Amino acid sequence: MWHDAVLVAGKDLRIEWRSRVGLNQVVPFALVVLLLFGLALGPDAGRLRAAAAGLFWVTVLLACLLSVQRSVAVETADAGRDGLRLSGLDAGGIFVGKSAALALQLLVLEVVLAVVAALLYATPLSGIGLLAATCVLATAGLAAVGTFYGAVAAGTRVRETLLPLLFFPVVAPVVLAATKAWSAALSHQGGGGLGWLGLLAIFSVAYVAIGTVAFGALLEDG
Amino acid sequence: MPHAVRFREAVALAGRFPLLSGLSLEVAKGEVVHLRGANGAGKTSLLRTCAGLIPIAAGTAVVLGHDLCLDRQSLRREVGLLGHAGFSYEELSVEENLAFALRASRAEMGRADAALERLGLSGRVRKTPVGACSAGQRRRLALAVLVARAPRLWLLDEPHAGLDLEARAVVDEVVREAAASGGTVLLASHELERAAALCDRVVTIAGGRVIAPEPDEVLDPPIAALAGGEVGCDVA
Amino acid sequence: MNALVPPVDHGLLGESAAPHAVISSRRHRAELALRIVGVAGLVGVVLTVWLGLWVTPPDAYMGNLVRLLYIHPSMAWDAFLAYGVSFAASACYLWPRTRDLRFDRLAGASAEAGVVFTAITLVTGSLWGRPTWGTWWVWDPLLTTTALLFVLYLGYLALRKVPGDPEVRAKRTAVGALVAFIDVPIVYFSVTWWKSLHQAPTISPGKSDVHGLMAWTMLLSFVTFSLVYVWFVAHRYRLAGLQAREEAEGLAYALAERRAEGGAKAVEKNEVLT
Numbered sequence: 001m002w003h004d005a006v007l008v009a010g011k012d013l014r015i016e017w018r019s020r021v022g023l024n025q026v027v028p029f030a031l032v033v034l035l036l037f038g039l040a041l042g043p044d045a046g047r048l049r050a051a052a053a054g055l056f057w058v059t060v061l062l063a064c065l066l067s068v069q070r071s072v073a074v075e076t077a078d079a080g081r082d083g084l085r086l087s088g089l090d091a092g093g094i095f096v097g098k099s100a101a102l103a104l105q106l107l108v109l110e111v112v113l114a115v116v117a118a119l120l121y122a123t124p125l126s127g128i129g130l131l132a133a134t135c136v137l138a139t140a141g142l143a144a145v146g147t148f149y150g151a152v153a154a155g156t157r158v159r160e161t162l163l164p165l166l167f168f169p170v171v172a173p174v175v176l177a178a179t180k181a182w183s184a185a186l187s188h189q190g191g192g193g194l195g196w197l198g199l200l201a202i203f204s205v206a207y208v209a210i211g212t213v214a215f216g217a218l219l220e221d222g
Numbered sequence: 223m224p225h226a227v228r229f230r231e232a233v234a235l236a237g238r239f240p241l242l243s244g245l246s247l248e249v250a251k252g253e254v255v256h257l258r259g260a261n262g263a264g265k266t267s268l269l270r271t272c273a274g275l276i277p278i279a280a281g282t283a284v285v286l287g288h289d290l291c292l293d294r295q296s297l298r299r300e301v302g303l304l305g306h307a308g309f310s311y312e313e314l315s316v317e318e319n320l321a322f323a324l325r326a327s328r329a330e331m332g333r334a335d336a337a338l339e340r341l342g343l344s345g346r347v348r349k350t351p352v353g354a355c356s357a358g359q360r361r362r363l364a365l366a367v368l369v370a371r372a373p374r375l376w377l378l379d380e381p382h383a384g385l386d387l388e389a390r391a392v393v394d395e396v397v398r399e400a401a402a403s404g405g406t407v408l409l410a411s412h413e414l415e416r417a418a419a420l421c422d423r424v425v426t427i428a429g430g431r432v433i434a435p436e437p438d439e440v441l442d443p444p445i446a447a448l449a450g451g452e453v454g455c456d457v458a
Numbered sequence: 459m460n461a462l463v464p465p466v467d468h469g470l471l472g473e474s475a476a477p478h479a480v481i482s483s484r485r486h487r488a489e490l491a492l493r494i495v496g497v498a499g500l501v502g503v504v505l506t507v508w509l510g511l512w513v514t515p516p517d518a519y520m521g522n523l524v525r526l527l528y529i530h531p532s533m534a535w536d537a538f539l540a541y542g543v544s545f546a547a548s549a550c551y552l553w554p555r556t557r558d559l560r561f562d563r564l565a566g567a568s569a570e571a572g573v574v575f576t577a578i579t580l581v582t583g584s585l586w587g588r589p590t591w592g593t594w595w596v597w598d599p600l601l602t603t604t605a606l607l608f609v610l611y612l613g614y615l616a617l618r619k620v621p622g623d624p625e626v627r628a629k630r631t632a633v634g635a636l637v638a639f640i641d642v643p644i645v646y647f648s649v650t651w652w653k654s655l656h657q658a659p660t661i662s663p664g665k666s667d668v669h670g671l672m673a674w675t676m677l678l679s680f681v682t683f684s685l686v687y688v689w690f691v692a693h694r695y696r697l698a699g700l701q702a703r704e705e706a707e708g709l710a711y712a713l714a715e716r717r718a719e720g721g722a723k724a725v726e727k728n729e730v731l732t
Contacts (some may be wrong), residue, residue, distance in 0.1 A: 004326070007322070007326060008466070009327050011311070011314070011322055014313075014314065014318070015311055015313040015314065018313040018351070019313045047415075064696060074311065077311075077312060078308055078309060078310055078312070082275060082305065082309060083310070084277060084309075085274075085298070086273060086275070086303055086309060087296055087298070087323065087326035087327060087329065088298040088299035088327040089326045109365070118380060126353065139232030145637075145704075148637065151323050152617065152634060153621070154628060155626075156619065156620040157620075157628065160615075162616060162617065162620070164614070164618075165609075165613045165616055166613040166617065166634070167329070168609075169606055169609040169610040169613060169638075169641070169643050170610065170637065170638065171643070172606055172645060172678075173644045173645050173649075176648050176649070176652055177648055195651070199644070199647070199648055199651075202644070203528040203644055206638075206640060210636070210637060210640070212635075214633045214637075216295075217629050217630075217633055218296070218633060220294070222669065233713065235623055235709070236623075237621055237622060237623065238705060238708055238712055239712060239716075240712050240713045240716045242707070243716040243717045244713070244715045246719065277623065277626070279623075323692060335469065427718050428719065429717050429718065430716045430717065430719075433715060434546035
């Protein structure tokens, strides 16, 4: 399984490196969303600062949806998922590999977004350790659920519209917990964020485990 | 003789549409079988079912000893499907695609260079992203993957389509070699004469099943002789 | 794997003759039971309406609003019952030993009922909240969880609508249901914690004392709406069964048609050859 996971993750990252879809499309999109939030909430610095953590994570979630769709499109471009199915790769390995590649791309995106959000919303980044730990745990959960539902939706002809409907409600706790943890870190109350980190860890572990076990059933019959 | 493929009244569905409507077919190990039939007759569905891509809804189907009703996954590394699509990633180069396919199926990497050479992909095209390749080159790549993997069961869907004369000759050669080394080949083709020269036997498919009863369409000896001496007519 | 379509030789979906009498008597009894449930449910609804709207007194604090007590909690209970049943049925489908398309149909039927009951719960809760809390919506843990559940299961139903091979669809949706259901405790826990960190504990709508006739009426509403749930689900389940059968019978025609296509071709070919 690990052999296959590394193989698939390497393949996905190499494709992203060549095509730069994430860098040239997803990152600019996320920046636009950050700007729009700024416009919607007005120029009041206090209000923006108070909402910064939440705006950041909603933006990440929207960008995550695009990344998941790209991750699915890579597989379905030539002959749907037949290639992956015929390849003889272990389904759990495919799941872990694709999730890991997605998570890595999201982490890079989050670093860029965090810096820009800090500037736009006049919010100095404090408690870097907690911020980073939140990102890692939340991203693992987002990537796992995203890859899972990406495969669920990929087998259907209504992929683009079905995916967000399935994906967003499930990751609602991630957005909530990550926002709370970030708020705690940004307002110098790092201790309050640790519990939320625990919740994120439980979520991520649960969904990585389910995905690894159940991915075969999804991949097989789309 | 053990069978490579044995279908009994197999039914396969796409939603409500029957792809296979009670298809029965037996193919012995080492046989080279030509599948023919009109468009939409079910040739591609049969090949895809043999590759374990389509579930069996009724009847039985056993491929290389794996019962497809129970398990459609473990045979994947033993069969090679050359389909209409190439199963390749556009952003990766020809050789990277080949390497990925071989690593994925746990095949030896050693044969990769020879396979590329064989299919005329060893030059500059080797480093070209597949997205920039022509349709014919993609097809050659797909065939190169099969050659390097050397599966036990070759499922070739219109292998000559879109290829130039030279590559067509290579396809013929590859099929002969596969048979000579004990592989079983199912070849769907509309090019009747070319396929006849390659195959031991013809199976006609229409309406999702085999309509010509099996062993009675063994090729006439003169045609088999034309196919070249090294191909044995080892029909069960 | 072959549960849906028996081998073609034996006549596709032809009724086997032997246990016919047994099946029909069992079906008869099931229908009778279902009819009794339906009638009891109907009587219960009428009784609940009568007791709830006319007989029971208005509450000292909440006035006539208290009458929502006879519908809102029982609807919420029905919704959770429905999701529980749906989850159990999905799990049964995924478990190889109990894999049966009937569980898939039960899961779907129950989830559909659950979504309807959740919608009623949200609407009645909101109606109640407006005069009590002064706002249509509060970010109460139970409310928020219920709202998320509603969206989660709308997604599940959308997934069920996606066409495909019945077995494939069943497996896909069962996995989807499992994933959605596991999210429920996580959502509830996180929302509860979120609130408790910030605001005063939640306002419980039923905090005024419930006595005598009111308690009985409320109990009646629970029983009644549970019966209604059973009746809904049983009918939806039966309808799904009929749909599956119709689909499978359509399949028999489709198969015959497909084979005839082959027959016609065969004749054609012979003509060409001769």
